[in-house]
Amino acid sequence: MLEQRVQQHFFESADLLYQVAEQLGRPLAFAAQMITDALTGGHRVLTVAQGHAALDADYLAARLAGRFEQDRPGLAAWSLPAQTRAGLDLSRLLQAQGHPGDVLVVIEPEASRAPAWAEVLATAHGQEMFVVALTADDWRGQLQDTDLQLRVSAPRAARVVETQRVLVHALCDAIDQLLLGSEE
Numbered sequence: 001m002l003e004q005r006v007q008q009h010f011f012e013s014a015d016l017l018y019q020v021a022e023q024l025g026r027p028l029a030f031a032a033q034m035i036t037d038a039l040t041g042g043h044r045v046l047t048v049a050q051g052h053a054a055l056d057a058d059y060l061a062a063r064l065a066g067r068f069e070q071d072r073p074g075l076a077a078w079s080l081p082a083q084t085r086a087g088l089d090l091s092r093l094l095q096a097q098g099h100p101g102d103v104l105v106v107i108e109p110e111a112s113r114a115p116a117w118a119e120v121l122a123t124a125h126g127q128e129m130f131v132v133a134l135t136a137d138d139w140r141g142q143l144q145d146t147d148l149q150l151r152v153s154a155p156r157a158a159r160v161v162e163t164q165r166v167l168v169h170a171l172c173d174a175i176d177q178l179l180l181g182s183e184e
Contacts, residue, residue, distance in 0.1 A: 009158075016152070016159050017166060024150050028167060031132045031148050032174030038103045038130065040179075045077040046098060046129075048090065048120070049107040053161070054082050056107050060168050068172035070180055091123040100128035107168075109152075109160040111136045118142055134167055136160045 035045055045064055049057040057079045064077035080093055098104065104124045106117060114137045121142050124131050131147040133139055136157070139149050152163045 012154075012156065012159055013162050016154050016163050020152055020163050020167070024152075024167065027148060027150055028170055029174060031150065032171055032178060034130060034132065034148065035103050035105075035171070036175050036178040038101055039075050039077075039175075041101060043076070043099065043101040043103065045075070045103045045105060046080050046094070047077065047105045047107070048080045048082060048094075050082040050113070050116070051110070053107045053109050053164075054079070056161075056165060056168060057105070059165075060105060060107070060172070063168070063172045064175070068169075068176055070176045072176065072180055075175075091119045094120060094123045095127065098124060098127040098129045101130075102127070103130045103132060106131065106133045106135070107164060108133070108135045108137075109157060109164055111157070113137070114139050114142060134164050 039045065045061070047057040047061045048054075061077045061079040064075045066074060080090065080097065082090055094104070104120075106120070108114075108117065114135070117133075117139070121131060121139075125144055131143060133143060133147065133149045135149060135151050136153060138151060143149055150167055152160045152167070154160050154163070
């Protein structure tokens with residue numbers, strides 16, 4: 001009984017990954033191109049998330065600034081803290097750090113948190129930044145035509161988190177491919 005429950009995690013994850021590969025392959029490639037264009041144009045990538053997802057925002061920024069699987073020069077990317085100790089809110093921090101042409105990558109695996117991001121998205125748009133949102137909910141009402149949403153919908157939050165990590169890996173690989181070509 002327990003063995004079947006454990007196996008079910010792998011089956012659910014594999015099923016969702018297949019669905020996402022079909023649905024998000026093209027949008028993810030577009031996101032990679034958007035980010036690569038920004039970086040090669042002298043702009044930056046800022047990543048942000050709340051709660052445990054902040055670790056994935058940090059991870060994405062580290063893979064871009066450092067390296068993913070290929071050696072390359074570091075890219076202008078860093079993670080913004082969702083909460084700051086000095087009482088500075090995220091929107092104010094983004095207003096200070098974001099510049100026109102930069103890309104803000106938001107990672108939000110929790111359903112129903114879209115309203116919490118409204119002010120941050122409005123600030124990014126006010127700064128003339130592009131937004132790439134990895135979400136569990138539909139954020140169409142908060143995103144502009146120049147933004148891109150990579151939505152992973154699943155009944156279990158753990159499956160969303162796992163799939164978003166694969167999206168981050170695929171995004172880093174695609175950016176490296178665009179910048180360096182294939183190492184194969």
